[in-house]
Amino acid sequence: MTSESYRKIYEVVRRIPRGRVTTYGDVARLAGLSGQARQVGYALAALGDRQLPWQRVVNAAGRISFPAGSELAELQRGLLEDELVEFDAAGRIDLARFRWRPRTLGRSDR
């Protein structure tokens, strides 16, 4: 069960395209785990050496979910900036511009 949920979560994260981001809640929905955003974060924390674009998952506020200034926060931000994802002065990503909208959510890209 857990492993099954994790598998679905990883499956979704793997599909996030470069230069785009998505939220924990969206990943949960796409993985058929609506309302379990928290478990997504949990699954990502247990990534191990899997090669997944985990940096493309941010919270619903468009912010990195690590303490500002922490090592992981810096790493994630750096990886995203390398993909040309922009952060405003407050460290927020404009989800209206960078959010990934897969067809399975009913929306097309812009």
Add this chain to the structure above:
DNA sequence: AGCCTGACTCGGA
């Protein structure tokens, strides 16, 4: 089992 914590989110004050 009970209790706390956490890469979350949403609605209300």
Add this chain to the structure above:
DNA sequence: CTCCGAGCCAGGC
């Protein structure tokens, strides 16, 4: 804008 409170669920003690 910020601060709860509640819902969520896996893990560790």
